[in-house]
Amino acid sequence: MDAQDFVPLPTTTAQAGDTPEKIELGKKLFFDPRLSATGTVSCNSCHNLMEGGDDGRPTSMGVDGLTGPRNAPTVWNSVFQSSQFWDGRAATLAEQAMGPMVADVEMGMTGHDQVIRRIKNIPDYADEFERIFGQTGAITIENAVDAIAAFERTLITPDSDFDRFLAGDQSAISAKAIRGMELFESIGCTECHSGPALNNWTGPDDVAEFVDFPRDADSPLVDRYDLVSDLGRQQVTGDESDAHLFKVPVLRNITLTAPYMHNGKVPSLAEACRVMASTQLDEDLADEEVSELIAFLSTLEGRFPEITLPRLPSRSGESVIDPIPTPDNEPHQN
Amino acid sequence: MDAQDFVPLPTTTAQAGDTPEKIELGKKLFFDPRLSATGTVSCNSCHNLMEGGDDGRPTSMGVDGLTGPRNAPTVWNSVFQSSQFWDGRAATLAEQAMGPMVADVEMGMTGHDQVIRRIKNIPDYADEFERIFGQTGAITIENAVDAIAAFERTLITPDSDFDRFLAGDQSAISAKAIRGMELFESIGCTECHSGPALNNWTGPDDVAEFVDFPRDADSPLVDRYDLVSDLGRQQVTGDESDAHLFKVPVLRNITLTAPYMHNGKVPSLAEACRVMASTQLDEDLADEEVSELIAFLSTLEGRFPEITLPRLPSRSGESVIDPIPTPDNEPHQN
Missing domain, CATH: 1.10.760.10 (Cytochrome c-like domain)
Structure with a gap:
C-alpha cells in the first residue's frame, strides 16, 4: 500500500x-x-x-x-x-x-x-x-x-473502518477488503481516487483538476449507460478541449449513494466498478474482483455526526409562501 | 374562566x-x-x-x-x-x-x-x-x-405558556392574552375549541363529532375565501345531512400553521379569527379584539421535543427507486 x-x-x-x-x-x-x-x-x-x-x-x-x-x-x-x-x-x-x-x-x-x-x-x-x-x-x-x-463544513464522516485501518488497527477491515484495496491500487483506480476523500484532493490549497470520462469511448458499457452525451466541463468553458471532463467524485460513503455516475444511469455499485474499470482502465473485472472492490469501498462508510432537527423560524400567523391555485382534478384529500 | x-x-x-x-x-x-x-x-x-x-x-x-x-x-x-x-x-x-x-x-x-x-x-x-x-x-x-x-404519539408539545398559566403561574401570559382568553370564551369559541387541544377532544374514549362550517353561509367572508365548495364529511358518508361538516382542528401551535382553514385560503391568523367569528358566531370583531385573540392563541405554542435526524437504512450500493427518465429540456445541472 x-x-x-x-x-x-x-x-x-x-x-x-x-x-x-x-x-x-x-x-x-x-x-x-x-x-x-x-x-x-x-x-x-x-x-x-x-x-x-x-x-x-x-x-x-x-x-x-x-x-x-x-x-x-x-x-x-x-x-x-x-x-x-x-x-x-x-x-x-x-x-x-x-x-x-x-x-x-x-x-x-x-x-x-x-x-x-x-x-x-x-x-x-x-x-x-x-x-x-x-x-x-x-x-x-x-x-x-x-x-x-x-x-x-461540519458534514464530514471520519472514523470509518478504513480510517481505523490506516491508523494501525489491522483488524478494522476484512482480508477481503484488503484484497479489494490492493486491487484498487494495482489496476490504477488511485490515479484519480486517492487522498483523504479518494478524489485526488490534497488539501485546502488544492487546485481543481478534471479528468476525461469516459476515457475509452469504445467500451461496450459507454452506450449502455449513455456516458458520452453529457459534454461536462465544455458546457462551462465553451472550450472543446474540455469535452467530457468531469470532477473526480468523493468515494467516501459511496455504498450509500446509488445510483451512480454523473447521469445516475448505473444502478449498482458493482456495475459502477465494472464501468470505471472498463472505460478508464481498460480492465474487464471478474465477479470476485468486483466483490473485493465493494468490500473495500464499504469500509469507507464513516461515522455520521448526530444532527438535531432545527426549529425553523416560525410563520407567526402569516403565510410566507405565495398562494398557488389548486388544480381542478379530484385528488386525495387531507 | x-x-x-x-x-x-x-x-x-x-x-x-x-x-x-x-x-x-x-x-x-x-x-x-x-x-x-x-x-x-x-x-x-x-x-x-x-x-x-x-x-x-x-x-x-x-x-x-x-x-x-x-x-x-x-x-x-x-x-x-x-x-x-x-x-x-x-x-x-x-x-x-x-x-x-x-x-x-x-x-x-x-x-x-x-x-x-x-x-x-x-x-x-x-x-x-x-x-x-x-x-x-x-x-x-x-x-x-x-x-x-x-x-x-410522541409528537406532543406540552409546557406552553398557557399550560403554565393553567398550572397557576399568573405571570405566564400577558394581561392582553388573558383578555383574549376571556373574549375567546365569551363570544363562544369554546363551544367547539375547548379541552387540552382546544378541539373538543375530551380523552381517549372521545367519540368523533363534526361541526357545520360555515354555519352562516351569508357571511361576506364565505365567498371571499370559497368556504362552501368543499362538502366535507358528505364526501365520506354520501349523506347530504353531512354536507359541510368538518372535524374541529387542534388550536395548539396555531400561530405556526398559516395559511388557514380546510382549503388554506385564509392567509393570516388575524383573518382566520375574523372568519371564524363571522361565520360561526355572527360576531364582527374589532381590530383590538383580533389582536387580543392572537395574543391568547400565541400562548398555545408549546415546547417541541428535540428530535435527532434518523439515519435511514442504507441502499447498500443498489438503487431502490425505479429509474425515471429525464426530460429533454436544458435544465440546471448538478
Missing part, C-alpha cells in the same frame, strides 16, 4: 468565523423548504442528510416534479473538494449553494432577490442574521450562503 | 407496545422519502416537524408537483383527536398514515403492496421489522403504520 494513495479523513474542517451560531443558521437554511418557489424543496431534499447526502434518484427532482440531467453529488465530505458540481463550475461551497435556489428545475426561485425577500418575511431570521453578521441589512445572499457553507 | 373549557395538555401519550425501538422505526418511516413513487416525498414533507407540523402551503404538494384541495393539518398533538383528516374519515393515526402513501397527489404509490416491496428492498428495514414485530414476514403495511403511529 502506497501511503500517498490513502490518507485518513480529517476530523475537523472549521474555518475561522464558523461560529456555532453561524453553523446553526446555516443548518436552518439548509433544511428550509421556504427557500424554494413552491415551499417544498430544501437543500436537504436532494442532499438528504438522513441518507448518503443525496436523494437516491438517477437525477434530482425539484419544484413541480421537474428533473435535471445529473445525479446529485453527496454533500457529505463535500468540503474536501477544490471545486463543486460535476463540472466544477463553482469554486466554493458558498458559491455552489447559490445555484440550486434559482435553478428552474431545482428550487425554482426567480432570483436571489426573491430568496432574500422570502427570508426577510420571516421575522426570526432577520433577528438571527443581524445577531450573526452584526449589522442592519444583514440578510444578503452572500451571508446566507456563507452560513450554509459553514454548516456544510 | 370555566375550568371545563381549558385543560393542560397531557405530557405523555404512549400506548402499551410503544417501545423505543418501534418509535425509532416509525421515525425512520415518517422521514423516508423512498416510500413515495418518486422518492421525494415523505410524511415529513407535508407534516414538517421543523415547522408547525405542516407545510405552510395553502394545499400540499406531492409527487410530480401535484396538489390536493385541502390544507395539511398539523401532526403535532394529532394524537389528541378522535378522528383524522379534515373530514374525519380515518379513526386512528395508523389508519390515517395509510392514506397519503397511495394518494395520487401525495406520495403516489400505486398500492400498499408497492410500499411494502420498496421497504423490503432495503435490507436493514427487514432486520428492524423482524426485531420489533418478532416474526418473519414482519414487513406488512399494518406494522409499518403501527410504527408510524407510535412515533406520532
Whole structure:
C-alpha cells in the first residue's frame, strides 16, 4: 500500500468565523423548504442528510416534479473538494449553494432577490442574521450562503473502518477488503481516487483538476449507460478541449449513494466498478474482483455526526409562501 | 374562566407496545422519502416537524408537483383527536398514515403492496421489522403504520405558556392574552375549541363529532375565501345531512400553521379569527379584539421535543427507486 494513495479523513474542517451560531443558521437554511418557489424543496431534499447526502434518484427532482440531467453529488465530505458540481463550475461551497435556489428545475426561485425577500418575511431570521453578521441589512445572499457553507463544513464522516485501518488497527477491515484495496491500487483506480476523500484532493490549497470520462469511448458499457452525451466541463468553458471532463467524485460513503455516475444511469455499485474499470482502465473485472472492490469501498462508510432537527423560524400567523391555485382534478384529500 | 373549557395538555401519550425501538422505526418511516413513487416525498414533507407540523402551503404538494384541495393539518398533538383528516374519515393515526402513501397527489404509490416491496428492498428495514414485530414476514403495511403511529404519539408539545398559566403561574401570559382568553370564551369559541387541544377532544374514549362550517353561509367572508365548495364529511358518508361538516382542528401551535382553514385560503391568523367569528358566531370583531385573540392563541405554542435526524437504512450500493427518465429540456445541472 502506497501511503500517498490513502490518507485518513480529517476530523475537523472549521474555518475561522464558523461560529456555532453561524453553523446553526446555516443548518436552518439548509433544511428550509421556504427557500424554494413552491415551499417544498430544501437543500436537504436532494442532499438528504438522513441518507448518503443525496436523494437516491438517477437525477434530482425539484419544484413541480421537474428533473435535471445529473445525479446529485453527496454533500457529505463535500468540503474536501477544490471545486463543486460535476463540472466544477463553482469554486466554493458558498458559491455552489447559490445555484440550486434559482435553478428552474431545482428550487425554482426567480432570483436571489426573491430568496432574500422570502427570508426577510420571516421575522426570526432577520433577528438571527443581524445577531450573526452584526449589522442592519444583514440578510444578503452572500451571508446566507456563507452560513450554509459553514454548516456544510461540519458534514464530514471520519472514523470509518478504513480510517481505523490506516491508523494501525489491522483488524478494522476484512482480508477481503484488503484484497479489494490492493486491487484498487494495482489496476490504477488511485490515479484519480486517492487522498483523504479518494478524489485526488490534497488539501485546502488544492487546485481543481478534471479528468476525461469516459476515457475509452469504445467500451461496450459507454452506450449502455449513455456516458458520452453529457459534454461536462465544455458546457462551462465553451472550450472543446474540455469535452467530457468531469470532477473526480468523493468515494467516501459511496455504498450509500446509488445510483451512480454523473447521469445516475448505473444502478449498482458493482456495475459502477465494472464501468470505471472498463472505460478508464481498460480492465474487464471478474465477479470476485468486483466483490473485493465493494468490500473495500464499504469500509469507507464513516461515522455520521448526530444532527438535531432545527426549529425553523416560525410563520407567526402569516403565510410566507405565495398562494398557488389548486388544480381542478379530484385528488386525495387531507 | 370555566375550568371545563381549558385543560393542560397531557405530557405523555404512549400506548402499551410503544417501545423505543418501534418509535425509532416509525421515525425512520415518517422521514423516508423512498416510500413515495418518486422518492421525494415523505410524511415529513407535508407534516414538517421543523415547522408547525405542516407545510405552510395553502394545499400540499406531492409527487410530480401535484396538489390536493385541502390544507395539511398539523401532526403535532394529532394524537389528541378522535378522528383524522379534515373530514374525519380515518379513526386512528395508523389508519390515517395509510392514506397519503397511495394518494395520487401525495406520495403516489400505486398500492400498499408497492410500499411494502420498496421497504423490503432495503435490507436493514427487514432486520428492524423482524426485531420489533418478532416474526418473519414482519414487513406488512399494518406494522409499518403501527410504527408510524407510535412515533406520532410522541409528537406532543406540552409546557406552553398557557399550560403554565393553567398550572397557576399568573405571570405566564400577558394581561392582553388573558383578555383574549376571556373574549375567546365569551363570544363562544369554546363551544367547539375547548379541552387540552382546544378541539373538543375530551380523552381517549372521545367519540368523533363534526361541526357545520360555515354555519352562516351569508357571511361576506364565505365567498371571499370559497368556504362552501368543499362538502366535507358528505364526501365520506354520501349523506347530504353531512354536507359541510368538518372535524374541529387542534388550536395548539396555531400561530405556526398559516395559511388557514380546510382549503388554506385564509392567509393570516388575524383573518382566520375574523372568519371564524363571522361565520360561526355572527360576531364582527374589532381590530383590538383580533389582536387580543392572537395574543391568547400565541400562548398555545408549546415546547417541541428535540428530535435527532434518523439515519435511514442504507441502499447498500443498489438503487431502490425505479429509474425515471429525464426530460429533454436544458435544465440546471448538478
